[in-house]
Amino acid sequence: MSDYQPAKINFPSFNIDVCNDVRIFERDPQKGTLLLIGYIGMEEPEPDVRWIKMPMGDGWSEVIGACHELHIAGYPGCIGCGGPNSEMPWDEQKSRSQLQ
Secondary structure, three states: OOOOOOOOOOOOOOOOOOOOOEEEEEEOOOOOOEEEEEEEOOOOOOOOOEEEOOOHHHHHHHHHHHHHHHHHHOOOOOOOOOOOOOOOOOOHHHHHHOOO
């Protein structure tokens, strides 16, 4: 990440466990607790968590690929580099309704 964003000095921390999913957390600045904000796996998480319904390895590869494409497109700082409607707020409920 730092190759694409040299000014970035705050990076995520990682916990490695034996599991079949990827869980992405954000620290609540008020309470200091960790909040689950993203999940890659086959078990449906809470409705407010961004869910990539794929096996762990495939889903993580998709995330890395999407990040690489965004970097190539100029993110951060590009307008519309995420594709059509990328400037709109994310609708997790709509996304889940389109899953098979």
